[in-house]
Amino acid sequence: MNTETTYYKTPIGIAEIIGNKNGIQFISVIDDGAVSEELLKAKTPECLQDCVIQLEEYFKGKRDRFNLLVNPKGTAFQIKVWKSLLKIPYGKTKTYLEQSKKLGDVKAIRAVASANGKNPLWIVVPCHRVIGSDGSLTGYAGGIWRKKWLLAHENPVKQQSLF
Template sequence: MPTIYYKTPVGIARITEEDGFISSISIRDEEYEITPPDTEVLKTAVAQLDEYFAGKRKVFDLPIRQAGSDFQQSVWEQLLKIEYGKTISYLQQSKLMNNPLGIRAIASANGRNNLWIVVPCHRVIGSNGSLTGYAGGLWRKKWLLEHEARVMGVGQTTLAF
């Protein structure tokens, strides 16, 4: 599985390709040696992430596949429907999935998403508008949401921790 490390404004991204699909993107706190992409899929992933961070890409068009149960896959599919620059609550997500009592299971599946930014789990917030539950740290979630708000011309958002 080819894996590269790519510098982003929120840390070093570890990007893994498996069988022609991007299988994981996560941001690390540790320093890693930056490695150039050596496959077309990894080159495309880096190019699209560059465009995202430059405010020029709102939708990713990558071959993605991550391991997970059918339920997790359905949760991640729902995440892909959240528009750039928008947020929904975990409760709203559970209602959209016709599973209002499954809020904890849905939140847990969000937390198991291995395709950060591309599958936008950072766009799911608490019902009261608070930032909750982001494996990359709440400061990164806040940065990503504020970045998207700036690109959309909304200006600063008021996000609570």
């Protein structure tokens, strides 16, 4: 089945969204300027409209989980890893080691990290919530600065009252 593509401008780059009536297959982020204004202004295909709406709500701070039909392409192991990412709550993080333990094999940490890096559904499957055991923001296909932005967006620092 043919896929449709749309582009949506976010605060941290342009989201490229690919899918069809069977679900969203791919969401990635690309740098501003990498897509023409014409493509950015093009009508969003009906099968991708809900994804754009939900991403917009996420960036406005009005959504903390997604309810989309998804259809990512990957190996059975990758899909298992990606499903485990969906269990990390909004505003929280897990380490790669914790994720590996949850999946039942502490020795699979590198394979889990590799699968996270191949996550085809940016933000919707929240691989940005996985950090290094030392708390470092390691490995993120969209760039570490975007990972830092997303984590701050999901867990903003509240200014304490002086009184």
